[in-house]
Amino acid sequence: MTDRGLTSCCGSASLCCCLCLCVGFHSIYTCIYRRNLRMLYNLPENPCCDCCIEYCCPCCSLCQMYRELQNRGFNMSLGFNQNMERLAQATQASMHPPQVPAAMIR
Numbered sequence: 001m002t003d004r005g006l007t008s009c010c011g012s013a014s015l016c017c018c019l020c021l022c023v024g025f026h027s028i029y030t031c032i033y034r035r036n037l038r039m040l041y042n043l044p045e046n047p048c049c050d051c052c053i054e055y056c057c058p059c060c061s062l063c064q065m066y067r068e069l070q071n072r073g074f075n076m077s078l079g080f081n082q083n084m085e086r087l088a089q090a091t092q093a094s095m096h097p098p099q100v101p102a103a104m105i106r
Contacts, residue, residue, distance in 0.1 A: 027055040034061055
């Protein structure tokens, strides 16, 4: 979601696993996504920097990012493109004025 659909879920997961297995330090890669999410929604960098959180507890960080996107109305199982279509439909539906009947209704 944070890279606007440029990288597939499988591609990101594969790269993260390769970094973890080969180098043993995947926190740098996941830190980028956490920083992007924080910058996208102007979230504070609390209680410490993104890389420290990713290094100390990557599972907690992943859960936090998931909940943040979910609370903002995203459904991660749909993917980026379908979420954007859903958002556009909701915005378009809310922009139409209510229909007023031409004649009185009993």
